[in-house]
Amino acid sequence: MGKTKREVVTEFRTGELLAAARAVFAEKGFDGATIEGVAAAAGVAKGTVYLYYRSKQELYGAVFREGMLALHRATTERVQAASDLEAKVRAFVTTKLAYFEEHREFFRIYFEAFGSARAVGPGLQAEFDALYREQVQMLETAIRSGVKRGECRKLRPDAAAFAIFDLTRGLLRQRTLGWTRTGLEEDVAFAFDFIWKGIAGR
Amino acid sequence: MGKTKREVVTEFRTGELLAAARAVFAEKGFDGATIEGVAAAAGVAKGTVYLYYRSKQELYGAVFREGMLALHRATTERVQAASDLEAKVRAFVTTKLAYFEEHREFFRIYFEAFGSARAVGPGLQAEFDALYREQVQMLETAIRSGVKRGECRKLRPDAAAFAIFDLTRGLLRQRTLGWTRTGLEEDVAFAFDFIWKGIAGR
Amino acid sequence: MGKTKREVVTEFRTGELLAAARAVFAEKGFDGATIEGVAAAAGVAKGTVYLYYRSKQELYGAVFREGMLALHRATTERVQAASDLEAKVRAFVTTKLAYFEEHREFFRIYFEAFGSARAVGPGLQAEFDALYREQVQMLETAIRSGVKRGECRKLRPDAAAFAIFDLTRGLLRQRTLGWTRTGLEEDVAFAFDFIWKGIAGR
Amino acid sequence: MGKTKREVVTEFRTGELLAAARAVFAEKGFDGATIEGVAAAAGVAKGTVYLYYRSKQELYGAVFREGMLALHRATTERVQAASDLEAKVRAFVTTKLAYFEEHREFFRIYFEAFGSARAVGPGLQAEFDALYREQVQMLETAIRSGVKRGECRKLRPDAAAFAIFDLTRGLLRQRTLGWTRTGLEEDVAFAFDFIWKGIAGR
DNA sequence: CATGAATGAGCCTTCATTCAT
DNA sequence: AATGAATGAAGGCTCATTCAT
Numbered sequence: 001m002g003k004t005k006r007e008v009v010t011e012f013r014t015g016e017l018l019a020a021a022r023a024v025f026a027e028k029g030f031d032g033a034t035i036e037g038v039a040a041a042a043g044v045a046k047g048t049v050y051l052y053y054r055s056k057q058e059l060y061g062a063v064f065r066e067g068m069l070a071l072h073r074a075t076t077e078r079v080q081a082a083s084d085l086e087a088k089v090r091a092f093v094t095t096k097l098a099y100f101e102e103h104r105e106f107f108r109i110y111f112e113a114f115g116s117a118r119a120v121g122p123g124l125q126a127e128f129d130a131l132y133r134e135q136v137q138m139l140e141t142a143i144r145s146g147v148k149r150g151e152c153r154k155l156r157p158d159a160a161a162f163a164i165f166d167l168t169r170g171l172l173r174q175r176t177l178g179w180t181r182t183g184l185e186e187d188v189a190f191a192f193d194f195i196w197k198g199i200a201g202r
Numbered sequence: 203m204g205k206t207k208r209e210v211v212t213e214f215r216t217g218e219l220l221a222a223a224r225a226v227f228a229e230k231g232f233d234g235a236t237i238e239g240v241a242a243a244a245g246v247a248k249g250t251v252y253l254y255y256r257s258k259q260e261l262y263g264a265v266f267r268e269g270m271l272a273l274h275r276a277t278t279e280r281v282q283a284a285s286d287l288e289a290k291v292r293a294f295v296t297t298k299l300a301y302f303e304e305h306r307e308f309f310r311i312y313f314e315a316f317g318s319a320r321a322v323g324p325g326l327q328a329e330f331d332a333l334y335r336e337q338v339q340m341l342e343t344a345i346r347s348g349v350k351r352g353e354c355r356k357l358r359p360d361a362a363a364f365a366i367f368d369l370t371r372g373l374l375r376q377r378t379l380g381w382t383r384t385g386l387e388e389d390v391a392f393a394f395d396f397i398w399k400g401i402a403g404r
Numbered sequence: 405m406g407k408t409k410r411e412v413v414t415e416f417r418t419g420e421l422l423a424a425a426r427a428v429f430a431e432k433g434f435d436g437a438t439i440e441g442v443a444a445a446a447g448v449a450k451g452t453v454y455l456y457y458r459s460k461q462e463l464y465g466a467v468f469r470e471g472m473l474a475l476h477r478a479t480t481e482r483v484q485a486a487s488d489l490e491a492k493v494r495a496f497v498t499t500k501l502a503y504f505e506e507h508r509e510f511f512r513i514y515f516e517a518f519g520s521a522r523a524v525g526p527g528l529q530a531e532f533d534a535l536y537r538e539q540v541q542m543l544e545t546a547i548r549s550g551v552k553r554g555e556c557r558k559l560r561p562d563a564a565a566f567a568i569f570d571l572t573r574g575l576l577r578q579r580t581l582g583w584t585r586t587g588l589e590e591d592v593a594f595a596f597d598f599i600w601k602g603i604a605g606r
Numbered sequence: 607m608g609k610t611k612r613e614v615v616t617e618f619r620t621g622e623l624l625a626a627a628r629a630v631f632a633e634k635g636f637d638g639a640t641i642e643g644v645a646a647a648a649g650v651a652k653g654t655v656y657l658y659y660r661s662k663q664e665l666y667g668a669v670f671r672e673g674m675l676a677l678h679r680a681t682t683e684r685v686q687a688a689s690d691l692e693a694k695v696r697a698f699v700t701t702k703l704a705y706f707e708e709h710r711e712f713f714r715i716y717f718e719a720f721g722s723a724r725a726v727g728p729g730l731q732a733e734f735d736a737l738y739r740e741q742v743q744m745l746e747t748a749i750r751s752g753v754k755r756g757e758c759r760k761l762r763p764d765a766a767a768f769a770i771f772d773l774t775r776g777l778l779r780q781r782t783l784g785w786t787r788t789g790l791e792e793d794v795a796f797a798f799d800f801i802w803k804g805i806a807g808r
Numbered sequence: 809c810a811t812g813a814a815t816g817a818g819c820c821t822t823c824a825t826t827c828a829t
Numbered sequence: 830a831a832t833g834a835a836t837g838a839a840g841g842c843t844c845a846t847t848c849a850t
Binding site (some may be wrong): 434435436493515516517518519547550556557559560563564566567568569570571573574575577578583584586591594595597598599600601602603604 | 717761
């Protein structure tokens with residue numbers, strides 16, 4: 001643990017700035033946010049932001065990446081820990097909903113990426129897409145082996161994976177926008193049920 | 203038919219500008235787009251844009267509203283024309299996918315509304331939400347009577363409606379971004395199947 | 405009386421436009437006024453204004469000149485008709501006040517010329533100055549002969565002329581801005597009295 | 607004395623900008639002036655102006671207010687220091703003329719306020735009017751007590767105050783526009799004499 | 809003659825980024 | 830490292846003027 005002084009300060013500042021940026025970007029979006037605003041929220045001067053991030057884009061990227069990776073890690077971990085398909089699907093839905101329950105601010109940023117790929121910049125969009133696909137593939141794999149093991153009916157694993165992903169995302173949106181009054185548990189239960197049985201069911 | 207000359211010209215310009223604006227907004231997003239860019243795309247001078255639309259916001263609103271209403275009308279019409287739940291769900295998915303197949307550009311604009319409520323402005327966001335809810339309610343009603351008639355199993359109609367909506371939207375995204383290689387027919391079939399039977403199926 | 409048709413129409417339009425322009429310039433000032441506004445006030449289209457006046461400047465010039473000349477003529481005539489200095493001074497004050505009583509709108513335009521010589525343009529400013537000096541000289545001449553004839557005490561005629569002019573203009577301003585509640589007669593009486601006797605009086 | 611560094615720089619810039627703005631507004635008037643022009647005159651970039659003044663209006667307001675208050679203070683002080691009416695009137699005329707002798711540029715701005723109330727904005731116009739009336743009232747009070755004490759003849763103090771004010775303003779204009787070749791002393795002497803004795807005199 | 813659609817120069821203002829202190 | 834003053838490019842919008850109909 002070498003250059004503690006410098007590194008600690010840097011880490012501290014980085015964290016402060018990241019938090020401030022997250023709040024500001026969440027509230028105003030990429031274009032609506034200003035570096036000045038982020039600096040103010042972090043309690044530092046404008047120039048200081050540029051000591052830690054080279055540009056507005058990069059700062060946004062850091063915020064975005066941090067949130068995405070945490071979400072990604074949590075989801076991956078939980079899903080892989082589950083043993084069978086049913087548990088995996090349930091874990092997927094639960095983890096996502098729970099994550100955003102804890103990170104409301106990141107939600108706006110997350111959703112901005114689905115809409116305005118432009119603001120984000122091509123590099124970031126690629127990263128985002130990569131994580132997206134990775135998650136989809138994880139689901140896909142789970143489904144594929146679920147099909148093999150007879151845990152579910154025979155259907156296209158890739159398409160089903162997308163479907164589960166989208167369904168979860170939609171539910172996320174409703175919850176975060178306050179369009180659902182039901183509790184987290186109940187929402188998860190419904191989503192899983194829908195995914196599992198569709199609307200025809202048994 | 204009255205002041206044909208003037209009215210025709212106005213309609214023509216309005217249309218040209220709308221098309222140009224749609225293309226530019228689709229490519230760059232609301233903030234990234236410039237009036238100059240729209241004007242150039244329409245082959246007119248900057249000032250001309252302001253003869254037909256009072257502001258950038260208003261122009262965006264016109265583009266957005268036009269696309270939304272067409273989509274809304276098409277969907278509503280087809281769904282209501284269908285007789286039973288199965289047909290209605292199928293119609294819903296089909297119409298949406300088909301609409302964006304024809305209106306690729308509008309897709310980006312449509313999706314921007316899901317992400318950056320800010321840029322769009324509160325008035326437009328409200329309109330958007332209203333249409334959204336109207337569609338969800340239409341699905342909800344269909345499901346409710348489907349449940350009554352035993353066309354599907356007993357589940358919460360509101361949540362199921364949201365689920366169908368979100369699933370469709372997700373599929374839309376994949377198709378438009380070119381993430382699916384399967385044909386329209388097949389995608390619709392899968393989506394319907396998924397909605398209908400879930401992944402457990404019979 | 406030749407090209408009656410054309411000339412009559414031209415005169416009519418010219419008059420209409422002049423009146424509209426006077427109203428608009430009076431309300432908004434040179435910079436604040438728009439050709440569109442003048443056209444609307446005159447009940448014609450924008451382009452029509454340019455058929456009769458080459459530019460905004462020229463239109464303003466026409467309005468200005470018309471008002472100035474009428475004022476100048478009225479004043480000159482009345483003053484020269486008066487026989488002795490007392491009558492001349494009285495005529496000067498009375499005519500000016502009476503003129504603006506009738507032409508409230510022109511008042512704003514008249515006063516703009518004292519402040520923003522810039523907007524008016526150098527050519528017009530020169531014309532304005534010429535009329536100004538002419539009036540001052542008229543007063544000067546009157547005073548000079550008044551001095552000779554012993555109608556008043558011996559003082560510098562040029563400076564006295566300016567003083568009378570300025571005093572009148574000030575009174576004008578107060579009346580038009582509604583800062584004086586006294587009647588026209590009384591104001592004239594006071595002004596003349598002040599000019600004649602100063603504040604020390606006999 | 608506290609944050610000298612920053613405060614000194616700010617004061618310096620504020621002063622520089624104020625001076626530049628005064629020059630530019632004086633030459634071109636409010637509408638004719640551009641922020642770019644002011645910046646250039648101050649030797650800074652356009653954006654810098656906005657670090658010190660929020661808008662063109664505010665900058666104009668600062669220039670205007672500064673000049674008006676200085677003039678107002680000087681006048682008030684000198685007039686109140688004078689003991690009798692004669693001295694007060696003399697002080698009034700002298701101070702005004704002397705002030706503008708020193709502040710030629712401000713003259714154009716001062717006079718613009720008499721003409722184009724519009725450009726200035728309602729708030730500033732109100733301030734201007736308040737100062738105007740205050741000065742008139744000061745004169746009025748002086749005259750009233752002068753009348754009581756028999757220092758001058760009996761006349762309406764309000765109207766006389768206006769007259770003195772206007773006469774002075776007129777003289778100001780002539781001097782600043784270079785329409786008088788006589789010296790300051792002589793002009794003041796004449797003005798006072800005119801005010802005191804009128805043209806009939808003793 | 810009259811019209812008003814079209815033009816494009818011009819201006820205020822914002823804000824990401826730099827740099828001297 | 831931290832600051833925040835300075836920069837200047839960029840963009841929305843207005844409006845005098847032109848010109849085809």
